Amino acid sequence: MDSKTKQKEFMLLYEVIHTSFIKYCKAKSYGIMDYKDLVNESVLRAFEKFERLQKKDSFAAYIYSIASNIIKNELRRKKISRLPDNYIIDVKQLTENHAIQKFEIEILYKALHKLPEKQKEAIILFEISGYSIKEIAEIQKSGISAIKQRLKRGRQKLSELLYVPVVMKEEKRQPLKVLLMLFF
């Protein structure tokens, strides 16, 4: 394949997923590496082996798996098992304007890293990158019900993890029914 044709074809497929992919990279690389490096390296690797991709429909799955592998290698290299326990963001890390908005996003990213790998990926793809469950099933090469389960459990755990200054309501109590059963 001519290199120009290859690039054109590649960019056509890539254009569709550009925004989602960058958001994915940003969430996924948090605390591990610079997300711009991740984007560049993933694109380069994907482009290099682009000819080998048989089904062009599965381009998304292809490039996401490349990014995922790069992160895995980086983790192995740096031997980061997980991020520090403290999920309340350190104010020291705020370096730019719009501190508060960044605050929320960074709190979310930190919390995300406490989820299991597949769960985290599913949540990022669904909630941040905006993919449908069916698409995520293709990317993660899993069944739809498995993805649903991952999303559900991931959301549950995230709710617990995210620091929310709130008291949850207690469950309603129904003591009388038990009492009546005792009497009669």
Added chain:
Amino acid sequence: MSYKENILNKYFFAAKNERVEIPFDEINKLLNSINAQNLSLNHFHAKTIINLKYLIMTSTLITTLVAGIYFFNIQNEPAISDTLHQPDISAVETFTINKNQNKKTFTILDKSISNQKTYVKPEKPVISSINITQQTEPEINKFESITQLIITQNDTAKNSNDTLIKRKTYKNQSNNSKHIASDATLNVNINVKNESNDYAEKRNGYDKIFDFNFNNYKWAMVLVDHKCGFIDTTGKEIIKPVYKIIGHFGEYKENWAWVLMNKKIGFIDTSGREIVKPVYDAINYFDEYKEGWALIKKNKRYGFIDTTGYEIVSPVYKHIYNFGEYKEDWALIRLGKKYGFINTTGNEIVKPVYQSIGNFDEYKENWALIVKDKKFGFIDISGNEIVAPIYDQIYNIGEFKDNWMKVKKNGKELFIDSNGEEVF
């Protein structure tokens, strides 16, 4: 959708709508540059590695040279001075004080701080008053003495009320010269204050100042020692930088923002006043349980604050259930394993002394079954014990005679009437 879900979605919304900082064109340019150089990726990597090789070699050489010079200097330096082994002292304050007539307290005449540099830290305590509780030496003639206290605070004495103070007493002599009359270490009680009003004046700049674009207020967030606060455009500190996190204004209530200090939550308003001191583990949104009230949690106990920040129900209850579940304007409370009710003024209308409380109107209109020490009784809608909990068993009203209820007490069966009186 539950509250938790709402919060979660808020976070997702922020992440989803964040601006993408890498434009699409940049990716195209990246590939263009690869194509233009006609480099395969492997080639690209190989080139980087070669460059890296040179980089590593040069840096190793420089490091070796620097290390050599350093060690050479160290060896020729004189021995490390003893000051390095001194304890970590953060502030030394010297007070010149005058003994009062009651001979137990002292008035501070003059104060000097010998270590300014480390003194300027917000979390370091500032001494507001000194009260000597124990004297370990004989009294000194009040006409002769001017006593100097040298207070040495180290980092571990943050909140200590018992800091050791070295006390030197100088004896005034006729020719104005002084000599040390006594030198002793005293156990004293020092009231320490965590914040000082003087602090703001002494502060010399901030660690970081953000743009003046916070919400609708022309304020800038400032950071000091990882704590945030706000200044206005005149440079006045609207909110002192003592909080770990400051939330959005208006999230809970108009002009209020939640703050986090020492892992506890409270509220400040736009005038910078602490409406609710940061002492709670958690605070719920207002109006969720009752209009104008917000549920609070402190040491795993629940209570309520109102919109003025007043603790309308102290956080002493293990659980507080919804208002109106049993009776309008009443909420079931649990203290230990006992239940009771509070009303909308925050008073305990039924003291939490019952093992269980049934629904109203279940047995008889306006009556609710209560269980105390495994005995049954009833309360009415004013919260009075209309039938004391002394019965072992209670049967339905009207089962044997209209308006009479069969009850069992100490193995004997009897009736109570509609006023709760025993009939026979």
